[in-house]
Amino acid sequence: MIARGSVFSWALFLFVALCAAAGPARAQETSKQLPVSAPASGSGTRTSASAPASAPAPKAPGDETLRIEGEKRFATNCGRCHQSPHKLPPRMMATAIRHMRVRALITDEDMRLILLYMTQ
């Protein structure tokens, strides 16, 4: 009985893994097309929506590079446990990211870049 359960469990795991491997191309395209400032979900629009859309502050190329790097670090680190958590107001996000630095042991550099990305 135990052997039957084990075989079935492994078969189920392999099935899910094969399903996952079926269509990777579209995810790559989607992630490339996503603007870095796009909110992850409905409630995540609070921060970005509150900024005046008509008068965006000019950004230096270095800022954009850091923000893109921050998005990458966000996906790499936060995505290990969370399903794309939405953005919070900057002062709350500063607390949350400090909490996650302790809890998830993300590096100091990752913390700063993720905070930069999540507060823009």
Added chain:
Amino acid sequence: LLGLTLLLAFSLRVQAQTEEQTGQSEPISAVPIFTMGTGFITFFPGGTPNLGPLINPEFVVPIGQNFLFETRLDLEADLVPDPNGPGWKGPAEKNVDYVQLDYIANRYLTAVIGRYLLPFGIYNERLYPIFIRNLQTDPLILPIEAGDYGSGTGAQLRGGFSVAPDVELNYATYFSAHSDVTYMGSTREAGGRVGIFLPAERLELGGEFQHLLESDHTNSFGFYGAWQPRPLPLDIRAEYARSEDGSGYWLESAYRLSQVPVWNRAFRHVQAVARMQQFFLGNPNVVSNTGLTANTNQFEFGLNYYFRDDFRFVSSYGRQFSSAGDLNIWTVGFTYRLVLPLWPGGGR
């Protein structure tokens, strides 16, 4: 204590040098926040319905640039049909998961004092919250990881830093004293965990060790791994743990159906999860705190639907095989998480 003092003094020196050299400081003033994970999960182990309401309120209070105070409570009930009449009956559990003060000394070291989650493995510390876990049932080896209380009382040194391009090292060492304080019990033990994270591959591998400093002075150890293949919305996680109670492992894969070409607007909210696990009883003279009386295999399959990233419907079906009797385990429920500022202007 002398070593700890010297280490902290060295860390303060490194921190001062770093700030002098880079002029870096946290640019945004952090505010205290209140966050709460909550859910209502109905379990059907062996066909008997168990209602499981759960609330995890949490306070996170930053102090200055380097300190953080955080505490989380665990309030939950396990209600079963009352055999003597209509209604439901069962114990309510209350527990302080952690109440700790963190000092971020520098990029290499964070010191923690107070009551903290035991960093043995990754499930107890990272994946346990109801709004994070993919399946609502606990792994069979969780009692090995978490011990009798899931938390320790004492001090911890931990950190995560880059050791080479695209290689990060993370570690946690701890000492816990014995505590019989109501809702804040702990055992006297010491241990540590170390892991390597490869950001480019999104792969983390690590191991942990723990020595019980009371009772029968036993050792426990384990290994863990987590991998997120970059082109896929797929999480693969696994853990192995061994102690006097026994040994076992779990292997879980969770796939977000965001790549399904048909009905994508609906499917992208769906997550399919599969987990298998095995547990083998240890020393026959030791009463296992896992509650299992025989070698056990268990598989589970779950479907979660994310209405938003913080609100989801969860469901799963599992089958447990053991010589003590086979068992079906169904779960269905909702999980939700909220975050609120506790400071004027914090929400802006």
